[in-house]
Amino acid sequence: MSNRRKPSFGNEYRTGFLRSPVWFARRDRWFREEVQRHGSLVCLVCGQTATARTLELHHLDYRRVTFSDGRWHARERHDDLVSLHAGCHERLHRLIERDVVLSRHRRRRDASMIAIAKLRDAVTHPGEATA
Numbered sequence: 224m225s226n227r228r229k230p231s232f233g234n235e236y237r238t239g240f241l242r243s244p245v246w247f248a249r250r251d252r253w254f255r256e257e258v259q260r261h262g263s264l265v266c267l268v269c270g271q272t273a274t275a276r277t278l279e280l281h282h283l284d285y286r287r288v289t290f291s292d293g294r295w296h297a298r299e300r301h302d303d304l305v306s307l308h309a310g311c312h313e314r315l316h317r318l319i320e321r322d323v324v325l326s327r328h329r330r331r332r333d334a335s336m337i338a339i340a341k342l343r344d345a346v347t348h349p350g351e352a353t354a
Contacts, residue, residue, distance in 0.1 A: 240288060240295050249297035250280055253304050260301075268311035268342045278306040281315060283332040305339070314342055 254275040287298040318338045319325045325334040
């Protein structure tokens with residue numbers, strides 16, 4: 224099993240989808256739904272309350288992001304996305320990329336959740352080594 228860190232459409236994800244009106248609409252809807260469900264927005268790594276402006280969304284699964292008929296489609300389920308501060312998001316990607324088991328032998332969702340748990344532990348127990 225491989226952690227599909229990049230969607231099958233490769234670099235178009237960054238240059239196309241993440242800059243598309245479809246993504247911004249999906250992102251806005253995710254934040255509204257999250258506030259309705261939980262009352263506030265929180266970074267999943269550091270646990271700090273935040274705003275939609277200060278958070279990014281990390282994809283746990285790309286399968287519902289598609290490109291067909293010349294258009295992007297953002298059909299992610301709510302639980303396909305998690306909110307992170309930009310710095311926490313960057314740390315998450317670095318940890319997954321540098322850890323052979325996470326980057327090559329885990330599905331993206333599993334790798335992301337394991338990495339988030341490690342980063343959360345590092346935040347709550349600074350100075351202690353994480354496995």
